[in-house]
Amino acid sequence: MAGPRKSKAEIATIDCCLITIAVGEDEFGFETSNKIEVEPQIEEEDAVKLIVKGKLIAQKAKTSTLTGNQITLTDNVFNPELVQVLQGGTITYSGPDTNKIISKYTPPVAGSGEKGKIFKLNAYSAQYNAAGTITKYEKISYPNCQGQPVAFGSEDGVFRAPEYTIMSSPNTGEAPYEISYVDELPTLTAPAALAANSVVTETGLSLA
Numbered sequence: 001m002a003g004p005r006k007s008k009a010e011i012a013t014i015d016c017c018l019i020t021i022a023v024g025e026d027e028f029g030f031e032t033s034n035k036i037e038v039e040p041q042i043e044e045e046d047a048v049k050l051i052v053k054g055k056l057i058a059q060k061a062k063t064s065t066l067t068g069n070q071i072t073l074t075d076n077v078f079n080p081e082l083v084q085v086l087q088g089g090t091i092t093y094s095g096p097d098t099n100k101i102i103s104k105y106t107p108p109v110a111g112s113g114e115k116g117k118i119f120k121l122n123a124y125s126a127q128y129n130a131a132g133t134i135t136k137y138e139k140i141s142y143p144n145c146q147g148q149p150v151a152f153g154s155e156d157g158v159f160r161a162p163e164y165t166i167m168s169s170p171n172t173g174e175a176p177y178e179i180s181y182v183d184e185l186p187t188l189t190a191p192a193a194l195a196a197n198s199v200v201t202e203t204g205l206s207l208a
Helices: 080-087
Strands: 013-023 026-030 035-045 048-052 055-060 063-074 090-094 101-106 119-128 134-147 163-168 178-182 198-201 204-207
Touching: 013 035, 013 080, 063 134, 080 090, 080 101, 080 134, 080 163
Parallel strands: none
Antiparallel strands: 013 026, 013 119, 035 063, 048 055, 063 163, 090 101, 119 134, 134 163, 134 178, 198 204
16 A cells, blocks of 8 residues: 655745735735734634533534634835725825825724725735745735724834734635735836826725
8 A cells, every 4th residue: 555645735935025905906016014914713603512411422513614814914114005995084195297196194084984995915925945946926815805993103213014904704605815826926016197187085096
């Protein structure tokens, strides 16, 4: 009888290389995040045991159901566009029409009930071989993500590293995440200049 076979893949991954946020057809990414933690959200049903006079007669085993994932994303800069996706609010732009810059971010009004957008989060990590060479990149995609309200603190001599809490809840028949492998990271393009008739709405940028 043959012995156990070796597994087909032993994949060594490291680093938080890139995070991208996809809202519909629009996707933007940032390389400033250095940590992402994922905690499965599990609903449990306790075991039921029939014990008669100290003797176990029968039992229904404990069941655990995965309902989604709680993602904690650590960034090292403040990204207003990300925060707007996570909790809503408005971004105000200023400057010449060909080079408008973000001048203000305003969160939703207290008690308004406004929430952020539903999005897909893609997390990329590097895959290395024994020679210390990157061979591929691992891409983990989390569906139906929605952010939680965000707050910020400050400390002398320490650059702010915001932590964002994100809930990912798969739809019926949808997997809680998907892992794929790509040869290269997506290329981040420079932000396009805003048109002269651009205005800011509660859901973000639109054309007047």
